[in-house]
Amino acid sequence: MILQAAIELFLAHSYQEVSVDDVAKAANLTKATIYYYYPSKASLFTETIVQLITRIHGQTQGILQKDIPLRERLLEIAEAHLTATFNIDLDSFMRETKNNLSEEQITRMQHAEEQLYKAIEQAIREAGEKKETSSIDSTFAAHAYVALLRVGNYRNRNGNGIFPTTTQTAEQIVDFFWRGLNPEKV
Amino acid sequence: MILQAAIELFLAHSYQEVSVDDVAKAANLTKATIYYYYPSKASLFTETIVQLITRIHGQTQGILQKDIPLRERLLEIAEAHLTATFNIDLDSFMRETKNNLSEEQITRMQHAEEQLYKAIEQAIREAGEKKETSSIDSTFAAHAYVALLRVGNYRNRNGNGIFPTTTQTAEQIVDFFWRGLNPEKV
Amino acid sequence: MILQAAIELFLAHSYQEVSVDDVAKAANLTKATIYYYYPSKASLFTETIVQLITRIHGQTQGILQKDIPLRERLLEIAEAHLTATFNIDLDSFMRETKNNLSEEQITRMQHAEEQLYKAIEQAIREAGEKKETSSIDSTFAAHAYVALLRVGNYRNRNGNGIFPTTTQTAEQIVDFFWRGLNPEKV
Amino acid sequence: MILQAAIELFLAHSYQEVSVDDVAKAANLTKATIYYYYPSKASLFTETIVQLITRIHGQTQGILQKDIPLRERLLEIAEAHLTATFNIDLDSFMRETKNNLSEEQITRMQHAEEQLYKAIEQAIREAGEKKETSSIDSTFAAHAYVALLRVGNYRNRNGNGIFPTTTQTAEQIVDFFWRGLNPEKV
DNA sequence: GATGAATGAGGATTCATTCAT
DNA sequence: AATGAATGAATCCTCATTCAT
Numbered sequence: 170m171i172l173q174a175a176i177e178l179f180l181a182h183s184y185q186e187v188s189v190d191d192v193a194k195a196a197n198l199t200k201a202t203i204y205y206y207y208p209s210k211a212s213l214f215t216e217t218i219v220q221l222i223t224r225i226h227g228q229t230q231g232i233l234q235k236d237i238p239l240r241e242r243l244l245e246i247a248e249a250h251l252t253a254t255f256n257i258d259l260d261s262f263m264r265e266t267k268n269n270l271s272e273e274q275i276t277r278m279q280h281a282e283e284q285l286y287k288a289i290e291q292a293i294r295e296a297g298e299k300k301e302t303s304s305i306d307s308t309f310a311a312h313a314y315v316a317l318l319r320v321g322n323y324r325n326r327n328g329n330g331i332f333p334t335t336t337q338t339a340e341q342i343v344d345f346f347w348r349g350l351n352p353e354k355v
Numbered sequence: 356m357i358l359q360a361a362i363e364l365f366l367a368h369s370y371q372e373v374s375v376d377d378v379a380k381a382a383n384l385t386k387a388t389i390y391y392y393y394p395s396k397a398s399l400f401t402e403t404i405v406q407l408i409t410r411i412h413g414q415t416q417g418i419l420q421k422d423i424p425l426r427e428r429l430l431e432i433a434e435a436h437l438t439a440t441f442n443i444d445l446d447s448f449m450r451e452t453k454n455n456l457s458e459e460q461i462t463r464m465q466h467a468e469e470q471l472y473k474a475i476e477q478a479i480r481e482a483g484e485k486k487e488t489s490s491i492d493s494t495f496a497a498h499a500y501v502a503l504l505r506v507g508n509y510r511n512r513n514g515n516g517i518f519p520t521t522t523q524t525a526e527q528i529v530d531f532f533w534r535g536l537n538p539e540k541v
Numbered sequence: 542m543i544l545q546a547a548i549e550l551f552l553a554h555s556y557q558e559v560s561v562d563d564v565a566k567a568a569n570l571t572k573a574t575i576y577y578y579y580p581s582k583a584s585l586f587t588e589t590i591v592q593l594i595t596r597i598h599g600q601t602q603g604i605l606q607k608d609i610p611l612r613e614r615l616l617e618i619a620e621a622h623l624t625a626t627f628n629i630d631l632d633s634f635m636r637e638t639k640n641n642l643s644e645e646q647i648t649r650m651q652h653a654e655e656q657l658y659k660a661i662e663q664a665i666r667e668a669g670e671k672k673e674t675s676s677i678d679s680t681f682a683a684h685a686y687v688a689l690l691r692v693g694n695y696r697n698r699n700g701n702g703i704f705p706t707t708t709q710t711a712e713q714i715v716d717f718f719w720r721g722l723n724p725e726k727v
Numbered sequence: 728m729i730l731q732a733a734i735e736l737f738l739a740h741s742y743q744e745v746s747v748d749d750v751a752k753a754a755n756l757t758k759a760t761i762y763y764y765y766p767s768k769a770s771l772f773t774e775t776i777v778q779l780i781t782r783i784h785g786q787t788q789g790i791l792q793k794d795i796p797l798r799e800r801l802l803e804i805a806e807a808h809l810t811a812t813f814n815i816d817l818d819s820f821m822r823e824t825k826n827n828l829s830e831e832q833i834t835r836m837q838h839a840e841e842q843l844y845k846a847i848e849q850a851i852r853e854a855g856e857k858k859e860t861s862s863i864d865s866t867f868a869a870h871a872y873v874a875l876l877r878v879g880n881y882r883n884r885n886g887n888g889i890f891p892t893t894t895q896t897a898e899q900i901v902d903f904f905w906r907g908l909n910p911e912k913v
Numbered sequence: 914g915a916t917g918a919a920t921g922a923g924g925a926t927t928c929a930t931t932c933a934t
Numbered sequence: 935a936a937t938g939a940a941t942g943a944a945t946c947c948t949c950a951t952t953c954a955t
Contacts, residue, residue: 183451185371188928200929201937210929260505261447265369279512306527309517312509313531316502319446323498326465331495341492345499349535374945385920390947392918555823557743560924571941573927578939582925632877633819637741651884678899681889684881685903688874691818695870698837703867713864717871721907746949758950759916768950 171196171206175217184214184266215274218262222281225253230288239296240347243314246289247339251321286311293350305350313349317342357382357392361403370400370452401460404448408467411439416474425482426533429500432475433525437507472497479536491536499535503528543568543578547589555637556586587646590634594653597625602660611668612719615686618661619711623693658683665722677722685721689714729754729764733775742772742824773832776820780839783811788846797854798905801872804847805897809879844869851908863908871907875900 174195178187189210193200207213232245259282267275290311297307321338324330332338360381364373375396379386393399418431445468453461476497483493507524510516518524546567550559561582565572579585604617631654639647661683669679693710696702704710732753736745747768751758765771790803817840825833848869855865879896882888890896 182454183369183371185369185451186454189930190928199937201931201939202935204930205935205937260509261450264447265372265451268368268372276512283511305531306517309506309527309531312506312517313503313528316506317499319505320495320498320502323446325469326462331492331498341495342499345491345495345535348537349531351534375947376945386945386947387920387922387949388918391920394947396946554826555741555743557741558823558826561926562924572925573941573943574939576926577941580926632881633822636819637743637823640740640744648884655883677903678889681878681899681903684878684889685875685900688878689871691877692867692870692874695818697841698834703864703870713867714871717863717867717907720909721903724906747951748949757916759918759952760914762951763914763916 171198171203171213172217172220175213176221179214179217179262180221184262184269189213211270211274214266215270215277218259218278219281222259222278222285226281226285226288229285233288233292239292240343242292243346244339244343247318247321247342248335250318251335251339286315289314310350314346317346357384357389357399358403358406361399362407365400365403365448366407370448370455375399397456397460400452401456401463404445404464405467408445408464408471412467412471412474415471419474419478425478426529428478429532430525430529433504433507433528434521436504437521437525472501475500496536500532503532543570543575543585544589544592547585548593551586551589551634552593556634556641557637561585583642583646586638587642587649590631590650591653594631594650594657598653598657598660601657605660605664611664612715614664615718616711616715619690619693619714620707622690623707623711658687661686682722686718689718729756729761729771730775730778733771734779737772737775737820738779742820742827747771769828769832772824773828773835776817776836777839780817780836780843784839784843784846787843791846791850797850798901800850801904802897802901805876805879805900806893808876809893809897844873847872868908872904875904 171192175187175192178191178195189200189203192213193203196203203213207216228249229246232242232249235242235245259278263275263278270278286308290307293310293314294307297305321330321335321342330338332341357378361373361378364377364381375389376386378399379389382389389399393402414435415432418428418435421428421431445464449461449464456464472494476493479496479500480493483491507516507521507528516524518527543564547559547564550563550567561572561575564585565575568575575585579588600621601618604614604621607614607617631650635647635650642650658680662679665682665686666679669677693702693707693714702710704713729750733745733750736749736753747758747761750771751761754761761771765774786807787804790800790807793800793803817836821833821836828836844866848865851868851872852865855863879888879893879900888896890899
């Protein structure tokens, strides 16, 4: 499938670095065939990213709907996120792309991204209502959570992360996030 | 100055999107003149980013050295950061760049970035020693802080941030961060 | 054919003087089309030269295999060579090229050239065995022969060669070469 | 001296490969200074080559005027030529240059080159008159001699010449040439 | 004499896109 | 449904040359 090849390439490199020819080669097709299915590189990219976000969204939703405390669900998401090769955070994708995509394409991607945030938001809100957490602005909380996940992807010049294992990293992130969320209960 | 024009362009667009000609035009010079001063686009970019980080670093250091509680210093930094047009977080810059810069250029940029993180780290560590904060891993804390600042830059599809003013945003971020930092004291 | 246009240009001018655009225009195509068939100017050049040498080689072989005395065969080659627009001697081509071609490309060209020399060498060697000529070092003889052919291309400032007709020139060259080859028999 | 640096560079590389900046750097000067002395790259090149030919001419004349048999003088010239880093044969220089030099500049270079050929020519003619050699066309003979010298510069793909030492090479070349010159006496 | 700064013109190469088959 | 061939427009980079100082 074309999208499969495209996802891998766009994740590994940036929009500009990946040529349509690269995608074609990775998919064992020719450029012209790609254009048979997608009217432009921009649209191929859009579809690719939307599919990617949708996939992450599904996976995240799956975890969020489990019947366990929010904190544990967040820990699972963090681990899944840190293990995956790709980043939930799509801002950088957007950034390098603004001038290449149409309004509508950007909107589609932002819409998909918002769905993802909203899922996390809602889980936090529901937990808040059940007194599981305090009632901090849930939009903010969702974004804070995703932002903190990025810390787990940081590597210094020697290629080392801050903590030795992803498990530890996930725990530290969720600990930190949880404290930020809940002033009184630790 | 060439760097001035370059900074603005590289911040607004990405490495690949900005052509040397764009920079030349913005600086009211010709491409060839740019190449008179910088041997390649990659080196122009490197110098630009290093200068930018150095500038942010200086500004951040200025605030960090004030003789007021850490929390207030962090608030000032947050406000300064959210007001500025540029982002402390340079990971996305790095990402789209790995294949275009030499090892040495990447290292120079990473080094400059690390200095910046270390400044924040040290401030947190010192505050921790003075019992101002708990002794969480300071590297993690510094990265968490910078990551949270990014939340302040989020805009939804309508172009609105999560909170109406940057002051509020800065406060919410620092509140959240502070709680994450200090389990016991609120 | 692209190679046809390229041969003419590279023969008339040097590697550096001929731009890919020139070749494209001569072939009634665009630069990009040239790059569709050849990955670089260097490879286009290499293919061009190899094809040229191969063609000369074939033509020379054709003459060498005739069942007439060596001296007559050499005369025919000389006439063919002096009539053609191009020069068997490719050293000057090589010279201006060393810094532009890859090791492998240079090797390919040298290999083709060697084949050509070896064909002449072998003809001389065989004639030597049949007592048709003395046993001078045949490699040296082949190179001497080709070097002498160059004299036929010399033009003074007024554009005149040393002898009025190519036939005379060819005869003088082969006479001279033959004496050089055979000390005793004239 | 500028010319000194220029000669070395133009001999090692070709006209197009050597930039005025290269010459400037080699002479420890700036480009602008070169232009203070020479109105253009073409004129710098012309002066360089003329000076070079003049130098070779002088050296060759020195040998030609010795009071020893022509054959020995030719042997000396051959050895000097094969030892030097540069080639008496300037055709390749001319070739890559035709489109860059003015008529007048080309003429100057050709004139210098002709002087050199004429010197050899005359020596051959005089020897012919003294019955030292037969009366072959002396212009042809001079060019044949220079052409044969080129064989001494040939290197195969492994970098080896045809004969192991330059002395042997010079002897073989002069032997061959001498036989070509003199049908009856060996 | 010498140079730093600036530039116009060109040149190699890439790439998204088109189109006839 | 798939592709080979072709191209226009950009993009990075080089370099001979000029000129004010």
